[in-house]
Amino acid sequence: MQAIVLAAGKGTRLQPLTDDRPKVLVEVNDKPLIEDVFDNLIGIGASELIVVVGYKAEQIIDRYGDSYEGVPITYTHQREQLGLAHAILQAEPYIDGPFMLMLGDNVFRGNLGDVVNRQGEERADAAFLVEEVPYEEASRYGVLDTNEYGEVVEVVEKPDDPPSNLVMTGFYTFTPAIFHACHLVQPSDRGEYELPDAIDLLIESGRTIDAIRLDGWRIDVGYPEDRDRAEEWLDELAANSDEATEESEKQPTDEDVAAEN
Template sequence: MYGVVPAAGEGTRLRPRTASKPKGLVEVAGRPLLTHCFETLRALGVERLVVVVGYRGDDIVAHYGDRFADVPLTYVRQDERTGLADALRTVEPHVDGDFVSMNGDNVCRANLAAVVDRHRDCRADATLLVDRVSREAAANTGVLAFDDAGRVTGLVEKPAEPPSTTVPRGFFAFSPRVFEACRAIDPAPTGEYELTAAVDWLVSRGGRVETVPLDGWCVNVNTEADRRRAAALLRDG
C-alpha cells in the first residue's frame, strides 16, 4: 500500500519556527511533524511513502534521505503549492492502485486502520476520516452533506450555511479515480485546487464515498497552540 504525504506548505502561522525550516521539520514532543506522520503510516502497513515537498523541500530530503526505517521514500515537488488536489495530481505517476493520504502536519492517535478496512470492504473511491465540529468551525473548512439515509451527497468548502457539522480530518483512502477528479476540477476563487472539490466531483459522478467517524484524536498543527496541544496529548498517551 502506498502512502501519500502532502508537505509542501510554508507554515506561515508557525513563524518564526518556519523561517529557517520547513513546517514538516518543526518538532512536536521532540520529533519532527513528518516523523510522527511517517511512523503512523508505517504502522498501518504502508510499504512506500510519496512525499510532496515545496517550501524548503531540500531540507526534508536531506533530513530523511531515501528511506524512513524500512519504508522507501519518493519525493515529488509542488513548487506553486496550489492546493491539496494539485498535490495529489503531482503524485499520480508514482502511485500504483489504491492509496492512503495523510496531511504532513497532522499528529494522530486514532482509528486510521478502520478507514483502510472500510475502503477495501466497500471498494470505495474515497473514504474519509471525519469528525463533528461546531457550526462556526464548519463554516471555515470543508463540510460534508448527507441524504436522509446517511449517504454522502457532496462536499463544500467554507460554506456560509454548513449543510452539516461533519468535516474531514486530514486522513483519506482513495482509489486511482481520484486523480481523474483532481484533473477535472476548476480552481477555487483563491486559485487553489481543493481536495473537497475533487471528492465532490466523485460524488456527483456516481463515485462511492464512505466516512469513518474519528475515534481518538487528530491535531492539525498550524499554530503554536496546536503544537503545544499535540505535545500534551502525546505525553498523556
C-alpha cells in the same frame, strides 16, 4: 498500500516556527510532525511513502533520504502552492492502485486502520476519516454531508455557512479515479485547485465515498497554539499509559496466587 504525504506547505500561520524550516519539520515533543505521520502510516501497512515537497524541500529530503524505518520514500515536487488537488496530482505518476493520503501537519491518535479496511472491502471508491467539531470551528475545514448509509454526498471547502459540523480530518483512502477528478477541477475563488471540488466530481460521477467517524483525536497543527495543545495531549496520553502499566504490574500473577495458597 502506498501512501501520499502532503508536505509542501510553507506554514505562514505557524511563524516564527517555520521561518527556517518547512511546516512538517516543526517539532512536537522533539519529534517532527512528518515523523509522526510516517509512523502512523507505517503502523497501518504503508508499503511506500510518496512525499509531495515544496517549501525548503531540501531539508526534508536531506533528513530522511530514500527510506524511513525500512519503508522506501519517493519525493515529488509541488513547485507552486496551488491547492491540495494540485498537490495530489504531483504524485500521480508513482501510484499504481488504491492509496492512503495524509496531510503532513496532523497529529493523529485514532482508528486510521478502519479507513484502510473499508477501502479494502472494494465497496467504496474512497473512504474518509471524519469528526464532529463545534459549528463555529467547522468553517476552518472541508465540511461534508452524509446520507443515511454514511456515504458522503457533498463536501464544501471552508464554507462561511457550514451545512454541518462534520469535517474531514486529513486522512483519506482513494482509488486512482481521484486523479481524473483533480485534472477536471477549476481554480476556486482563492485561486487554488481544491480537493473538495474533486471529491464532489467523484460523487457526481456516481462513485461511493464512505465516512468513518474518528474514534480518538487529532490536532491540525496550523498555529503555534495547536503545537502546544498537541504536546499537552501527547504528554497526557503518555502519563495515562504509564499509570496503566504501573497498575498492571501491581496485579497479582498466577505464581503469586499459587504462593499464597
